[in-house]
Amino acid sequence: MGKRIKNPKSPIVGGKRKASTNYFVGYLTFSVVNMDKHLILQVIPLFRDSTNLTAIKNCVDLIYGYGFKIKSLMLDREFYSAEIFSYLKESEIPHIVPVKKNSDELKRQLKGKKSKSFEYVINAKSKNKLKCKVKIVDRVIYMKGKKGKKGALHRAFVVYKINTSPKSISERYRHRFAIESTYVINNKFKVRTSTKDHVVRFFYYLIACIIQNFWVLTKWKRFAKIQRGPKVIDRDKFPLNHYLAIIFEESMTHFRILRIDEIAIS
Numbered sequence: 158m159g160k161r162i163k164n165p166k167s168p169i170v171g172g173k174r175k176a177s178t179n180y181f182v183g184y185l186t187f188s189v190v191n192m193d194k195h196l197i198l199q200v201i202p203l204f205r206d207s208t209n210l211t212a213i214k215n216c217v218d219l220i221y222g223y224g225f226k227i228k229s230l231m232l233d234r235e236f237y238s239a240e241i242f243s244y245l246k247e248s249e250i251p252h253i254v255p256v257k258k259n260s261d262e263l264k265r266q267l268k269g270k271k272s273k274s275f276e277y278v279i280n281a282k283s284k285n286k287l288k289c290k291v292k293i294v295d296r297v298i299y300m301k302g303k304k305g306k307k308g309a310l311h312r313a314f315v316v317y318k319i320n321t322s323p324k325s326i327s328e329r330y331r332h333r334f335a336i337e338s339t340y341v342i343n344n345k346f347k348v349r350t351s352t353k354d355h356v357v358r359f360f361y362y363l364i365a366c367i368i369q370n371f372w373v374l375t376k377w378k379r380f381a382k383i384q385r386g387p388k389v390i391d392r393d394k395f396p397l398n399h400y401l402a403i404i405f406e407e408s409m410t411h412f413r414i415l416r417i418d419e420i421a422i423s
Contacts, residue, residue, distance in 0.1 A: 296323035
């Protein structure tokens with residue numbers, strides 16, 4: 158949405174083209190993932206002069222501000238850079254980040270038929286020519302026709318202060334995809350609007366996050382399976398569409414909104 162604005166403090170940021178535009182209102186979300194409980198704790202607006210490093214620093218400050226400890230910080234590929242890895246290592250923050258295969262040397266290393274780990278030097282894109290040595294863990298998975306693919310699939314991650322096998326690293330990072338799913342779910346709750354007022358859009362996004370968190374907490378409290386061992390949510394009960402239908406019906410009643418068929422009858 159919106160048009161290009163040169164002001165560095167503008168809330169309109171650039172991004173991958175979607176819906177015929179490259180400019181959007183951007184947010185950084187701080188989420189906690191614990192089994193089937195995925196909660197959004199903080200939403201931070203992004204501006205044109207925001208950098209990935211600044212965003213990570215703000216996120217880390219929030220985590221410590223809440224009194225949490227970081228067991229493993231899992232980031233997506235957008236945060237794969239020497240500057241960020243240097244900051245995380247200096248701060249002694251355990252982390253897992255998928256590798257970007259952006260060099261011939263790295264592509265050569267990520268070959269073979271066995272899982273392994275090795276050290277690699279990442280060069281910074283900035284003018285300071287910063288270099289950072291990282292540990293890369295490469296898990297090899299044989300697809301055997303899964304998803305129409307055959308042969309060996311390499312899933313490589315930059316790993317720091319997490320001493321587990323390549324398989325364990327890959328399985329642990331899978332929990333992060335739960336955060337990606339929250340974005341898809343959030344779009345179900347988000348108000349559709351054409352306004353270019355970033356404050357209004359931010360307000361609507363916060364409301365969507367609150368509603369989503371309430372759905373997750375309700376499932377966790379009321380719809381867990383009765384069994385021994387860890388708490389597991391019964392995914393077949395209280396589905397998202399049912400929850401949305403309840404919100405819609407209650408909203409119609411509370412705000413006394415007439416349906417089209419009721420208007421026609423009256």
